Amino acid sequence: MPYEYRGSEPDVPKRVLVIGGGPSGLVALRNMIERGGFTHVELYERRDDVGGVWYFDEHQEDKAGAEDAAPRWPSPAYRGLIGNVLPEYLSFSGFPFPLPPSTPEQPFPTLGETHAYLQAFAAPLLRAGAIKLSREVVSVVELEDQRGWRVTCRDWTKGGAQSVEEWDAVVISVGWFDNPVWPATEGLTTLRDAGLAHHAKWWRGPLAYSGKKVLVVGNGNSGNDIAAQLASVSEGPVYQSIRHPALPKFPSLPNERIIKVAPVARYVLSPEQPSKFDAVLTDGAILSELDTVQIGTGYRPLPSFVHVAESPGAPAPLPIPDDGNPRVASLHRLIMHATNPTLGFIGAPLAHTPFTIADIASTWLALAWRGEAAYPTTREGRLVWEAQRLDLIARMRREMVTPSTFVTYSILGPSEQEYATELRQDIVKARPELDDTLPLWDDARTAQREEMYKTKFKALQWASTHNQS
Template sequence: MSHNNPTYRRIAVIGAGPSGYAAAHALSLEKKFDVIRVFERRDKIGGLWHYDSIPDEFPLKENPEVVLPSKFPALAPPATEDVTARTAIYEKLDSNVGAEIMAFSHTPFPLQNSATSVLRLGQNNASRPFQVVQKYLDTLFQKYRHFVSLHTTVERAEKKGDQWVLSLRQPGHAEPDGQLRDFWWQETFDAIVVATGHYNVGAIPNVQGLDETYKTVPTAFEHSKSYRSADNYVAKKVVVVGGNISAADIVTDLHAIVKGPLYTAQRGLNEKLIPAWNLPGVVRKPQLKRVFASPTNGKVGVEFSDGEVVADVDNIIFATGFRVAYPFIQPNNPVTLTNRLDGVYEHIVKIGDPSLAFVGQVKGGLSFRVYEYQAVAVARILAGRGNLPSVVEQKEWEKKRLAQKGDSVAFHEILPDFGLYWNRLREIAGKPAPESDGYELPLWRQEWADTALAILERKGKWWNDQIQYAKARL
């Protein structure tokens, strides 16, 4: 059934990273909207693909809720910095999805590799250093820069009647008295596309003793979001918590330089990454049960769930993923306590009200290309051209997915069913309208998954080479 709603004329996109670009591009091609605005809280394009030398703090709590002014527009004292806006990029970060499939279908990445990736993965490998990714996004966004308001935080997005009211804040307005103030104002839209990504608020598991130990030895703890350079861990005793790609990348960086052994604590793990946990000097342990402060030396001790205790640890790095967080959507925030979006069909539109749309809320979906598919589907829905099933069928989809994937962030995990999801987005998007500049999304091809995940194969080979080299030296 087609969802035809001609009232969506003014659209706000929240976020100017890869999913924000995908949304702006797709909306623009529809040639159906009077206003497209993109709001980005940072002072540059690219979202999380920027390096912040000072990282986010250890994320034990989210930012306190911002108090809105009583009237708009307003000038107000500066709000405290939103540290969640600092990114997870570190000095030597290379992309983990093969460049050919990571790129949007309409524009390939330039071929440019980092020295580290060439040493590990070979010449002309499929990874790209973060600087190349950021420049790619910045270049693409130039066409839509007139949509973009940088350094603008959406502090509140609230639906009132059939309109979305956005409360917006811009810091750094100098007043005649020499003081800097935040400028607040409101704008109204028919629909919003939330494209703020899901790498903002680090998820920390519930570990016995963590709160008290953190108060005593705060410097011992960090989330992978705050990891910056291997130089910070030379000759340190380190535990890495987690079993997925960021844990594997950190272990790869640190295994040869820390005060060995390097412990990894894992509740579960990605089978493709097993060679990383077998690197020389790495000891694989089950999940972390307890942490405690060492009484004498300002370090911490850990106990794993098998009962082994390791004392005098300098750093515990939690590579334990991120929380779904869209705190500005009020009062009906769709994020559940179980870390997923509730009542959102195919991870892209609110069931029964597509004026609330999301681009980028998937795990293991093959970014950036999956954002492109989501954005084209969302743009067509908002243009009254998409093929949405009935509300009853949308609710049935959510019920089935909950039964299949569980009530957790895994609800948003696409891997390994790429083809099913991409082709479903293609069906929802349908063919472009003749009066638009849109294009038809290509059918999924299985070799895309192989191309996208080839970096992991190359990494696996390099890890195994290191293991064999170490054995040969014994």
């Protein structure tokens, strides 16, 4: 929908802080500097390199227990990870992703290739001093009368020395992969305490489970990858517990060693063998004497270090609604906080092509903060987008023949083209010169994006016959 200012245009922030050095944060930093032209822009990243989920620290476990070492924040990535997005749709505007040195049968960039691309993109920003590594943000607190944000952080290059700063505007580019979702299944906490249940966030490959009897919960990307890897080393079949069928186009190879089973009703630790357990399924079946359960049920956004004043009084942590649509609440267009527009979120939605969505969203935010891209000037007006999105998701769920956990507020899904196109139109209206630079969304390119499912399936087939993962 079109937006117009109904009051005075906002004050342009001078000092802008971006939090998080993954893909969303890096492109947001570049766009705030080059397209926003603010007086001072920096990015803080708590780890010792950029890349976010794509930065797999080979020595992260070794360093975790070292005395006087900075805290470690491991990535959920794992050795052998290959993405499911082609280079064209991983390319930030003005910085094309190089064709990976892979075979034509496997055109998707690997973990290492994607990390190298992000490092190359960040290199000039690092040289310019715009990126501060090993800088952990402890809290972001809204100041009185929306006068900015108090940011408390620790510098782990100086032993964790703490400092407090004030910034006019803040971009949050973290929040999903820090917060794994654990099912509320009876007995699962007991298994976790016994070291028998693990989340996909900490998956590091199948070798530790050679000869084990295993159960995988979930059939998203992580669940499918873990089940496929375990199938080659497990004792007997790998059981994969599924609540809802996968999306029809979701790429996953059939495997006779993977047996799909019903959801788990409860887990029962064996009294005779403390390292074994049973899984009682909702259909009454029992999987007995299991050695491990791997949980691939995803993540939820929870940047709990951010405190906003939703109502008069002391700022409180961001609320995360418990209404079946996990999200950062009160965001206009999944980007701008409704209560205080100087708080932005890049990377809030889960998209088919997240790099390009982060690019277009952060460009829009930079222009909105400059007063060049319009948005409603009242809190109520900025909340309309969220209400309309919730109504859309509710209607889609009612019309579904087969339920799917992928139909939810934060997953753009079929809405991605409309969402990105509207942002792009606002940007080009303000800056026509960006029209030839920004990524495109139209029917033809959406069809190309959809074809990536088939391409990925063929790549998986090729890899399975060439002993690659």
